[in-house]
Amino acid sequence: MEDIEDQERLVNIYNNLLIPSLKLACLDFDMQCKVLPHFVNVPHEVIYSFEDSYMLLAQLIDGGLLSEKVIACIIRVHYAYGKL
Numbered sequence: 001m002e003d004i005e006d007q008e009r010l011v012n013i014y015n016n017l018l019i020p021s022l023k024l025a026c027l028d029f030d031m032q033c034k035v036l037p038h039f040v041n042v043p044h045e046v047i048y049s050f051e052d053s054y055m056l057l058a059q060l061i062d063g064g065l066l067s068e069k070v071i072a073c074i075i076r077v078h079y080a081y082g083k084l
Helices: 001-025 029-033 041-053 057-062 068-082
Strands: none
Touching: 001 041, 001 057, 001 068, 029 041, 041 057, 057 068
16 A cells, blocks of 8 residues: 555656646746746746756656656756756
């Protein structure tokens, strides 16, 4: 039963944190401004949204939810954000 709960938790992280943060990062700046609340610092919010999900990347990898190609792309995004 615990394995099912762990897998559901990982799927939840994937669907509710990682995917939305990547979708947000892919939008152009004008669209990011439209989808985020007016009171946030848009560039920071985009980066923080991604970084929050990135912190859980190891769990997603251990759960087998990500391919090697996807992992490599996510790490490249993280590296690029680190240079900002």
